[in-house]
Structures are given as structure tokens and as C-alpha cells.
Amino acid sequence: MNLLYSEVEEELRASVRALLADHSPAAVTLARIEAPDVHDPALWRTLAADLGTAGLPVPEALGGAGASVRETAVVLEELGRSVAPVPFLGSAVLATTALLAAGDPAVADLADGTRTGSLAVPLSTAPGRPFTPSVRRDPDGTLSGRVTSVADARSADLLVVPAEGGALFVVEPAAGGCTIEPRRSLDLTRPLADVLLDRAPARQLADEPAVLERTLQTGAGLLASEQLGIAEWCLAETVGYLRERRQFNRPVGSFQGLKHRLADLWLQLTGARAAARHAADALAAETVTATALSPDTAIAVAVAQAHCGTVAVRAAEECVQLHGGIGMTWEHPAHLYLKRAKADQLALGTPGHHRSLLAELADLPA
Known part of the structure; x- marks a missing residue:
């Protein structure tokens, strides 16, 4: 186990942070949530293609960078810090x-x-529990059905669709038979949509449910890094504001009660960082083509999701409250982080679900 960031990871972090600071500052993100399509295609091209972050864990023989999901986790941390409207979670x-x-x-x-x-599964779909697909395979090999609340579906060129029986299929919306209906989501920077399939042409990807389970577990483990980035931004932004805001001729941050709240949040964030890094390191040790994770990796994922989701929401709530009146305004980005944190807490399994899963994995019956 290695929870420290390598030199390569720190260089990657610096590059991604600089890109997001230039192309996705808070003012730009606040403006984009009012646009019909929230995703920023120019930012995505630079992030995914120019920096090569879309293929970090993909072997070089398949056109990727040949790195690991540890590097993917670093990118997710920075995307959590900026709540940038790009389809990284859904696609990469x-x-x-x-x-x-x-x-x-x-x-x-x-x-x-x-x-x-x-x-093409509801974003709330959790690993470790039976999943019943709402899509059926027609006699001619096409797919029909409806999938609700799919993340990043509006900008997708291909959909990975689970169907009845546990098989996975690839559907290209441009081929016809596929309609994407936008939904109003809590997280304005990660749009959701319903996918309607009506005899849509499909190509079978896998015939066993284990591939979907591996995908959901990996997504849950890496989502913890995004939640860590959210919490880090909220704490740093709050500390900076309380150093400048003055009441009774002294900085608000000098009040003992607020110091205690921030110190408590910092301790929780430190634990969240350890849990998220542990999950990323464990996932990186797995073979990318394996359809099942080891028990230790599954435990690391459950621990990370059980802890990081709660910490991110707590940090965002403190950020909004300790910013006072300005934190409640639409013009301040704090509400974007609170909504992303709450949406992430429900995505790929709630903390309560992962605690129950952890109890089973660690053989600790209720």
C-alpha cells in the first residue's frame, strides 16, 4: 500500500489544475449551468485528448497512456476541486x-x-447488490427499454447498456433507435438524462454480469477521489474567507468556536484522503481486464465510499454556512459544490449501502 503521491502524479495534478484554472474558473462554470448543454466540449477536448487523461489506465497497445487508475484518481480530485462540467466520470x-x-x-x-x-444505468446504481436491467433484447438482436437518470448520456457517442440476463451491449445513439431525454438534476454540472431504446441496433460486449459489477466497483472507488477534491476546495475556500472576513474588528477565523469546527473538518478530510488513496492504490493493483476484484480491494472501495461521501457533504455544508449571506447566493460557487457533494453521496451507492456491504465483506453481521 502506498498512499503518497508520486512525482508523476504531482506533475499531472499541476497540469490539470492549471488547465481548469484557465478554462473553467468559477465564473465560467456558473455561466454554463444556464446553457442548454452544460458540458464544455472545448475543455473536454483539451483535457481528454491534449492532456491524454481519458486513456490513463488504458494500455498503450489500445491507444492509452499505459498508466493506472491512481493517475485517474488524481484527475478526479482536481475535477472535484473545480466541479468542471465535463463527462469524465461517465466516459473515462x-x-x-x-x-x-x-x-x-x-x-x-x-x-x-x-x-x-x-x-447506461441509473447513477444511483450500487455495486454489491443484484441489478435488474430495464432493457430487453428483441428477437432480431436490437434493444428496447428505458433507462432513467444516466450520467453524461447527452454527450455520449456510445452507450454501454446492460440488458436482461446480465449481458452488456454497445449502442451508438447516432445509429438510430435511441432517444436521449434530458432531466433536471440536482447537480447542475453533471447532467442526467433518460435513455429510450426502441429496437436500437446493438453489439454484444459481454455476456456475464461480472463486468458490470467490476465497473460499478471501480467507479465507486474512484468517485471517492472526486469527493475528496470537493472537500479540499470547500475547506480551503472557507479558511481563506474567514481569514479576511472581519467582525468586532477582528478576523472571523480567530473565533475559537469556528477554529474548532474547521479543525474537526480537517481531521475528517485527512481520513477521507487516506481512504480515497487506499481505494485508488488497491484498484491500480488489479488487472484492467479482470472481471472481479479481490476481497481486499472490495473492502477498500467500501471503506472509501462509506467515509468520503459524508465528509464531502459536511465540508460543503460548512462552506455554505460559514460564508454567511454570500454563501447562500446564486453568484457564489458554494452551492455548486454542495449539490455535487450531495449528488455524489447518492451516486453508485450511498454511504449506508457501502457500510452494509463492508460489514458483509469483513464478516461483521449486524
């Missing part, structure tokens, strides 16, 4: 993991950033 994490686990060559198109993908 969920869809890419499914294609890799199934050994499908289409992963090369996602790895080089020329196309984007999405996993």
Missing part, C-alpha cells in the same frame, strides 16, 4: 472500465478522446 471511468474489462477494442476511441461514452 465507467464506460472505459466496462470496455477494458470486456477486452473490447472500442476502448481506443475513448482513450484518445475522439469519442465519449456512458454507462
Whole structure:
């Protein structure tokens, strides 16, 4: 186990942070949430193709960078810090993991950033529990059905769709038979949509449910890094504000009660960082084409999600409250982080679900 950031990871972090600071500052993100399409295609091309972050865990033979999900976790941390409106979770994490686990060559198109993908399951779908797909396979091999609340589906060039029986299929919306209906989501920077399939042409990707389970576990483990980034931004922004805001002719941050609240939050964030890094390191040790994770990795993922989701929401709530009146305004970005934190807390399994899963994995019955 290695929880420290390597020199390469720190260099990657610096590059991603500089890019997001230049192209996705808070003012730009606040403006984009009012646009019909929240995703920023120019930022995504630079992030995915120019920096090569879309294919970090993909082997070089398949057009990727040949790195690991540790580097992917670093990118997610920075995306959590900026709540940038890009389809990284849906495409570079969920869809890419499914294609890799199934050994499908289409992963090369996602790895080089020329196309984007999405996993066509409700974002709240959790690993470790039976999943009943709402899509059926027609006698002619096409797919029909409706999938609700799919993340990053609006910008996807291909969809990885689970169907009845546990098989996975690849559907290209441009081929017809597929309608994407936008939904109003809590997190304005990560749009959700309903996917309607009506005899949509499909190509079978895998015939076993284990590929979907591996994808959901990997997504949950890496989502913890995004939650860590959210918490880090909220704490840093709050500390900076309380140093400048003055009441009774002294900085608000000098009040003992607020110091205690921030110190408590810092301790929770430190634990969240350890849990998220442990999950990323454990996932990086797994073979990218394996369809099942080791028990130790599954435990690391459950621990990270059980802890990081709660810490991110707590940090965002403190950020809004301790900013006072300005923190409640639409013009301040604090509400974006609170909504992202709450949406992430529900995504890929709630903390309560992962605590229950952890009890089973660690053989601790209720």
C-alpha cells in the first residue's frame, strides 16, 4: 500500500489544475449551468485528448497512456476541486472500465478522446447488490427499454447498456433507435438524462454480469477521489474567507468556536484522503481486464465510499454556512459544490449501502 503521491502524479495534478484554472474558473462554470448543454466540449477536448487523461489506465497497445487508475484518481480530485462540467466520470471511468474489462477494442476511441461514452444505468446504481436491467433484447438482436437518470448520456457517442440476463451491449445513439431525454438534476454540472431504446441496433460486449459489477466497483472507488477534491476546495475556500472576513474588528477565523469546527473538518478530510488513496492504490493493483476484484480491494472501495461521501457533504455544508449571506447566493460557487457533494453521496451507492456491504465483506453481521 502506498498512499503518497508520486512525482508523476504531482506533475499531472499541476497540469490539470492549471488547465481548469484557465478554462473553467468559477465564473465560467456558473455561466454554463444556464446553457442548454452544460458540458464544455472545448475543455473536454483539451483535457481528454491534449492532456491524454481519458486513456490513463488504458494500455498503450489500445491507444492509452499505459498508466493506472491512481493517475485517474488524481484527475478526479482536481475535477472535484473545480466541479468542471465535463463527462469524465461517465466516459473515462465507467464506460472505459466496462470496455477494458470486456477486452473490447472500442476502448481506443475513448482513450484518445475522439469519442465519449456512458454507462447506461441509473447513477444511483450500487455495486454489491443484484441489478435488474430495464432493457430487453428483441428477437432480431436490437434493444428496447428505458433507462432513467444516466450520467453524461447527452454527450455520449456510445452507450454501454446492460440488458436482461446480465449481458452488456454497445449502442451508438447516432445509429438510430435511441432517444436521449434530458432531466433536471440536482447537480447542475453533471447532467442526467433518460435513455429510450426502441429496437436500437446493438453489439454484444459481454455476456456475464461480472463486468458490470467490476465497473460499478471501480467507479465507486474512484468517485471517492472526486469527493475528496470537493472537500479540499470547500475547506480551503472557507479558511481563506474567514481569514479576511472581519467582525468586532477582528478576523472571523480567530473565533475559537469556528477554529474548532474547521479543525474537526480537517481531521475528517485527512481520513477521507487516506481512504480515497487506499481505494485508488488497491484498484491500480488489479488487472484492467479482470472481471472481479479481490476481497481486499472490495473492502477498500467500501471503506472509501462509506467515509468520503459524508465528509464531502459536511465540508460543503460548512462552506455554505460559514460564508454567511454570500454563501447562500446564486453568484457564489458554494452551492455548486454542495449539490455535487450531495449528488455524489447518492451516486453508485450511498454511504449506508457501502457500510452494509463492508460489514458483509469483513464478516461483521449486524
